[in-house]
Amino acid sequence: MSVSAPLEHLGTDPGQTFPAEAWKQVDNPQEHGLSAEIRAKVDAALEALPTTSFTAVAGGEILYSYGDISEVSYLASTRKSILSMLMGKAVAEGKIDLDLTMADLGIDEDHGLLPIEKTATLRDLLISSSGVYHQPGSPGSNTKNIPERGSKTPGAYFHYNNWDFNVLGAAFEQLTGRSVFKAFEEDFAVPMQMQDFDPARQRMMGYDGASRYLAYHFFLSGRDMARLGLAMVRNGRWDKSQVVPADWVEESTKIRVSADKMNESKKSRIAGYSYLWWIPVVRDETPEWRGACIAAGHFGQFILCLPALDMVFVNRRAIPDDLAIARNDGSFKEELPAVTMEDFLAVTDHFIRAKMAAR
Template sequence: MSVSVPLERQSQPVTNEFPAHEWAMVDAPEEHGLSADVRQKVDAMLEGLPTTSFMAVANGRALYTYGDVSEVSYLASTRKSILSMLMGKAVAEGKIDLNLTMADLDIDEDHGLLPIEKTATLHDLLISSSGVYHQPGSPGSNTKNIPKRGSKKPGAYFHYNNWDFNALGAAFEQLTGRNVFKAFEEDFAGPMSMQDFDPSRQRMMGYEGASRYLAYHFFLSARDMARLGLTMVRNGHWRDEQIVPADWVAESTRIHVPADKMNESEKSRIAGYSYLWWIPVVTKDTPEWEGASVAAGHFGQFILCMPALDMVFVNRRAIPDDLAIARNDGSFKEELPAVTMENFLGVADQFIKAKLGTR
């Protein structure tokens, strides 16, 4: 199963292998560097974190699993990268024009958006740079140093604000005539043969009265999240079908907001932000990170896509439904132990170094 992969984004899948309804396991883990020593070290690292499940995929097969990868739970902000994937087809078909403004779409709030805020485009929202600082309808935004409303030109200043992401969901539904969750079921869950997807678990959640636009929250398992990651790694392919347009995969995972233009505090391994994806740092000494992207959600929900290695990594810190739902109506204040981006990438590093050691 060992495959030599050029360290660049592939125009076609590196292998033809995709999981059927069940994931196949890698036949010879040692060919990917997964020795007993590496496995023991990874086990120990994960046991020291509040991780509830973890999955590593190599060449379309499960290389390593930890915990119950079938457990379905709240994705938090990982939902945003999924919306980015869904938008690709609609953009390619001309149903979504990223130059449309909030005024064009008649997107407004009960107390009104400011004239300058109404000039924000869908592109501005995709890169979290709308300049709209209206209170969002769900938690999870950067609540520090929020600019004064009307003080920033749309597209010019990055501020991680759920208003942008929630309004994008509303715009998707308006322009495509499709419910976000139904689109996911038809475009992804069905074609990818997701094992644990339950349409009844997906839901809109948020604060009452804060905004017209609530959050479209997904509840998925680690092994189904890995299917999403594999699609991105394979340049939008799933078997013989182009699930996400290849041009969109490239455009949605290139840096649109470099790290030095971001006002985030934790970005030591992040080079920038794209269309709802975080982009890791690549150096001349780490070409294996070329084309990589990360979907990240609060408490420790992650998907790392590494096309140069044909690998995917997923981490879950499962949040019970009752706590997830309470958090999103504003009544859940307690912060649970979380897995950070640095924690997650540190575990993934063990597999990456082991893989590179086999070359």
């Protein structure tokens, strides 16, 4: 296929490969540009990072893996993009109206929300722009330059705030009648034949007494995270099933908050934020990034979805369960070596350049 082909339409062929109970390996990695030289560069790059596993998927098969991709561990904020995926079906079925406000839903806190805060909608929360600056019930927010309570109009100002994300989980459960974890099991884990998913491992976590709304935390393996990424790359399709509405995949990955409106400047490769997904920069000379989205979690938990190339990349920096729990209840505050967004994207660039050169 020539480089001038419409990249945005790749990855939508209904005859494409999906993994069954186990992933298949790519038969000929060289067809995707993965030479011995590129493999050696990637190996060296990952060895220099605290990465514990890395997965590259091309055409629905594993192109490259590093470490133990079956190891199950804490996803941190990658959970937020998973909730976005889950919401698509409920929105399409009319169970969730994104224009519902906190007042409509009866969302409140022990010491009360301000009247202006109660006007925030679910859509505002999805783009982390609720204008609610109540203390969140779990770590992971931007703790710098937090606006004063009531100082921002809901929907008008981006501040990465776990209060928004945790309340979205509570609203999902209230409106659908299913827990986030049960919905994940029924809508994703079972139809996608996830190899390592354990319902008992998933849990709510957070601080005591900070907020009524705690965080819904997932514990998944790298190869199961790659299944989620593949569903996004394939417009929400999994084999013959539409596990996420195609319209929602498109809507949830459009830039809603541009980079110049975000106070997250450290993510220099990011063009904006959508419905709980980070959206990478796309330039005229990089059409392969068109339609891409990233799920990002603390310590180095990443999923990059590249629909234009039908590729998925997953990085894990495994965190033991006891440490994840301690971090979320506030008893452990020490920072561990982490893989940054830039570190992760620098590794994926090796594969992307090789893939484009092989076309």
